Structures are given as structure tokens and as C-alpha cells.
Amino acid sequence: MRHYNHVIRFAIILTAVLIGFFAVRGFIVPESFGVYGTYMYGYHRGNSDSEEAAQPILYYGSDKCRKCHEKLYEQESQAGHSKIACESCHANWQAHNNNTRNKVLKNGSIEACMQCHKKLSARPAAFPQITDIKQHMDDQEQEFEKGMECLDCHDPHEPL
Amino acid sequence: MHEIVTSGFLFPNEIEVHWSIMIVIYPYITGLVAGAFIVSSLYHVFGVKELKPIAKFSLVGAFCFLNFACTPLLFHLGHPERAFNIMFTPKFTSAMSGFGYIYSFYLVLVLLEIWFVFRPQIVSMALESTGLKKLFYWFLALGNYDLSEKTLAIDRKLILFLAAIGIPSACLLHGYVGFLFGSLKSNPWWSTPLMPVIFLMSAIVSGIAVLIICYWIVMKAKGMKPDNNCLKCLYKYLWGFFIVDLTLEMLEILTMYYEAHEEWHIISRMLTERLGFSYIILQMSICSVIPMILLGIVSLTNMKDSTRNTLGIFSSALILIQVLAMRWNVVIGGQLFSKSLRGLTTYNLPFFGREGLAMAVVLVALPFITMYVFNLILPVWQKEVPKAEG
């Protein structure tokens, strides 16, 4: 045994390191780790999904707008844009809530309509598209004037 | 900095190359460990007597490289301070989470073996020195000065045992690094069962090559004569392993070419348009064909020692470049083409910064500096105390 003395010393140090490892591990690993199971599929930091779920919501959906903009809501739900959420065209409710009269909220420019209605080869053929406003005027057999906008003839909430 | 040049279509998240040069030198350094350890085991376990002059040095080399095998990873991680999570909360299905354990196991193993090999030397240094220095060596010897014949016999047995389990461990360590890449089914350039074997073979090759060069430089620096038998033997092993390595690399690309899965068209474009220099020129021609021929000549014919050494060392240097190029082509290459198989991006290597070229050079140099320091503490090339050898 005497001849193994040095080996034993090394072994003691190794054991100490190992114990140290587990001690530090116990200290560092979050408590909720593995509450859904050990070492296989439930194994993760248990609180992380509730933390993820606690993120604030920005987009609340059209029902939220209905409370205060009842008329527009009704108007929109009748027409061609009925399937579009208010927050698609306007900023989200969170932004509105923080800043009631924010001008960014509404964009009636030609580009805004064209983002959805511009003629693109990749768009489904059944979707109403127009090449540009001039062409659109020609189709209506109307005179195109400079400065004309979509909103001159269409209401964004009740386009036709 | 340069603009990232893309061609074709990439998923928008793929434009940036996530695994940088750090992930290139990580398998490179790990490979040097495995190779150097195999050389020491050739002597300790397989009894290749010619390698005796370099047996101790190769072990020290393996140890020094091993110390820095993980460092590039730390420089790459988004949260290096959480690095120990890999061992604290491992996921058993993850190839990567095993690395912490395999690495630590191997580190302990090499440390133990080195300790047993150097124990007589540590003890004699402790007995010779005084003051703080003595305390230091006393500590290294763990306060045990027992050098009796019986104890040394035990040491020899343990060295043999450690070297023996060290071989599968070294293979595991590096085959495992290959598995990290080879097991990713999402990437057709990586996902091949040959990957671990190729990594292992190129690791051994690079380890032998770096030992040849280091040995030669150290001998020149110390004004000693290198042992030509030992070098000759190393050239032979280098040649042998390199043949296997290159064959596997060729087989891999040939299979890919011949099978011509849907990804082949983008891989071939990647190889020609993006890796033309590092793959076609470096890895597959200049740095493979030349050393292959030269080493063949060196191993099969008789020639003047000086000529042989010139050719051998030249080939070793080329092989070191070949293996580095291979790591680059695997790691960076695998990220240059889109997983949509429709486009290529570029990797711009920054010079400065956490993941820059300068840092990479420093990290590759560190093991060599450690080797130098190690030699200051425990002279590797001491002739006396031959008893200690296993």
C-alpha cells in the first residue's frame, strides 16, 4: 500500500475537484430545472416557458378597436376589406394606447394601398390588383389628374 | 469591412456565417492533441522503439495542445460565462454536450500520464532546488518523493494502462469532433458518416506532422542532433496515415459527386466559386499530392539524412496546411451555401476582434508557448533518469 501513496494523493485531489464540481453545480443550476422531468424531454428550466409567456402583447385584434370605433368596425365588416384586421393598416393597439393622436397610425398614401394591390406576377390572379393609378383610371375611362389618390374614390374601410 | 457578397437566394437568416474561424481552429488544435497522443502511445503501448526519443515530448505536446483545445470555443460562444452549463445541465441527445465530459476525462488522463512519466524528474528537481522553487516542485510531486523500485514499477504499469485507454479516448475525442459535424442532417456538406473517420485520420496526420516539425526545430535550437531513425519512422507513419486520410477525403467527394443528390449542384458551385483556392488548390492538390509523393520517396528510398529531413519537414509543413485547409473547408464551406440549395454567401474574416484572424493566430501560438514554459519547469529533453520511461 505504501507504494500507492502518490496515486492515492492524486485520487484525493481528483475527488475533491469532482465534489467541487457538484457543489458548484448545485449552486448554479436554476431551481426550476427539470421540474417537467429529469434528463430527457421535460428536462429544461421550468420557469422559462412562463417567462416567455409573460412577454407583453402589442397586437390585440379588431375586437379591441370595436369598443371605441364601433362605426368604422361595422362599416369595415360589411365591405371588401372585412377580413383585414385594423392593425394591418394601422399601428398596433399598444402604440395607439400610448400615443392616442399619433399621425403614424394612418397611412392613406398610394404606396400603402399598393403594398397589397400592386400588380405582381406572383400574386394570385383572383386577387384585385392594379398596375398603377394611371392605368386604373384608363380602365375606369376617367381622366387621370396629377395628385390623385386612391382615397379620392375609395374609402379604405369600405373600398367599393 | 467588405460587403458580404451573395449570389442566388439564401434564407434571410443565413447571410451571416455563424461559425467563424474559431470553430476552424478548434478541431485543428483538438486534432493536434489526438495525433500527438497517438505518437506517444505508439511507443508506450505498441512498443515502437524508434519513437523513444520523442515519446515524452509528444506527450507534453498533447498536453499543451489539450489545454487550449476549448479556448477557441470560449471566444466563439455568445455567453462564455455560461460555458459550464454544458456540463451542469447536459442534454444526452446532443453531440456537443458530451464534449465537456470527454474533454475533461481526457485532460485528467493525459495529466495523470504526464505526471507519472515526469515524477522521477519532479522529485529530483524538488530535491535539488531550494526555497520557493522547492515548494513549487514539492507541490507538483504532491509531497511524495517515493522513487523506490516498486513504486516506479507501479508507475510504469499505470502509464501503460493510461496510454492504453488513452488511445480509444484520443480517437473518441477527435472522432467525436467529426461526429459534431457529421451528425447534422440539415447540412449535406457535413452530414456523412465518413466525417468522424476523416477528422480522426487528419487529426493523427496533423499531430505527427507538428511533432516532426517541433522536434526538428527544438533539436536545431538546442544544437543537438535529431535522431534520424526516429524521424524516419515518423515519416513512415505520416505517410501511411496520410494515405488513409487522403483516400477517405477523395472517397467522400467522389461519392457525393457520383450520387449527385439534389445538393450536389450547389456544393460543386461552392467548391469552385468559393473554395477554389482552399479546397481545390490547397487541400486537394498542392498540399496533398506533393507531400504524398515526397513522403513516398522519403519512406521507400535511401538518401542522405539531410535530404530526407528537408523533404520530410517540407512535406510535414504542407500537410499541416492541408489539414488546416480541410478544417476551413468543412467548417466555413458548410455555411457558405444556403440550405435552400439556391445560393452562396461569403465569409469575411476580420483581422481584429474576438473572432478575428489575429486572435486565431494567438490561440494557435499559445500551445507552443506553453510547451516552452513546460520545458522551463520540467526539461523534456533531459537525458538522465532513464528509469522513468515506461
Place this chain on the structure above:
Amino acid sequence: MNKDRRNFIKQTGWSILGGGLLISVFPLLPGSAHASKNKNHIFAFIVDIEKCIGCGKCVNACIKENSVPNDFYRTWVERYHILENGEVIVDSPDGGSDGFKPQEFKHKVEKAFFVPKLCNHCKKPNCVQVCPVVATYVSKEGVVLVDDKHCVGCSYCVQACPYGARFINPETRTADKCTWCYHRIKKGYKPACVLVCPTGARQFGRIDDPESPVHKTVKEKMLQILKPETGNEPMTMYLGLDKEVR
């Protein structure tokens, strides 16, 4: 020497045996290398390619809702043009967040369509399999989530995802990806991209709930998934997917 040999053989034998035992234990651990067997994948996400008009409202809403950093996308829209000569041209400028501009080609366009992409929330997610620290996992509901307080940022999962859905968030330096708006669906809201989609090209809901918009589709329609060969079994499914889509 002879004794050494014998010892060596003995010891090697033991270590091989030990190693073998160690390895053979792994498959015995509950669950194989994949699959979240005990998880209910109760949600499905349906993308109807024939309805998508490529307006990019979804990408925009996602960026705002989840504060996605610049130049990375949790969801994006790709545009495919398949030309008469067989050429396939794909683009996704800024992930499609500002819509698309008309494009001219030398050859006639045979067909063209938009493909919205997002995390597939696979049943056998590659990314979860490879994460070394269990920072990404399948939640009780079958949603693949990232724990950004535990993630070490090794980007192994980014490499493992066959769909390019993951990225390293430059602000948190951890992995990031679509969560199907976990914080919203937990409170009964639709994911932001689904909410703002003007045409209903994106549908999300519980599979087992007859009221939900995806219930009928999943039960009755012919659905396709991306890269089925990976065996990941995505829960994001496509209607009218073209063979050219990867």
C-alpha cells in the same frame, strides 16, 4: 514485457467492455435520440400558398411584436418565379417586410407564388436534439422554445435547423426564433402574423378543437411539409406547395 503485454490486453479488454456498456446504456434511457414522445403537439400552423399576396404585413407585425433585431427574421416571405426555361428565381428582399416590387425577366414567367416561412415547430426537432445545454426544448403544448437565460450561444441549433429559421440575436447573443407567439397563444390570441394577414393565408389553432380554423384543414385537406426527408415532422404545414420550394 510479456507480463506487460498480458496486462495490456487485460486492461484494454476491460476498457472496451466498460465503454461498450456505457454506450449501450444510452438507448435504454427513456426516449430515443429524437422525438418528444410525451408531448402533445396540439397546435398546427397552416400556410395557404394560393392565398398569400406577399404584402409583408406578417413580417412587419412579427418584427414589432417580438422586437426582432434588424436583418434577422422570425418569419419571412419568399417569392418564387418559375420561368419557361425551367429557371427558378427566388427572392426575399428584407424578408419581404416591405412587400415586393414587380420584376422583369428575359423569359416568360410560367408560374409565380409567395411562400411564407417560419419555424416549423417540428415533432422531432433537430435543434432541440443538438442543444448541449437544454436551452431549447419542446413545451407542454408542442411549441419549440428557446430559454435565453440559459443559452450559451454556440449556434449549434442554428446549424442544425434545416429551414434557416434560427439565428443568433445580436442583442442577447443567444439563439432566437419564431415561438408561434407563445405569449399570445397562451392568452388565447392568434400569433401576430396570423392576426394581420389580410387574406387568411396563415391559419393557426388547436388541431383537436372543432371550432379552430385549422381543425378541418388538418383533418380533410391534402397537406405538405417542408423537407420531409429530414424526418423532423413539422407542425407548420402547407397547402399548395410547389416542388421547387425548399
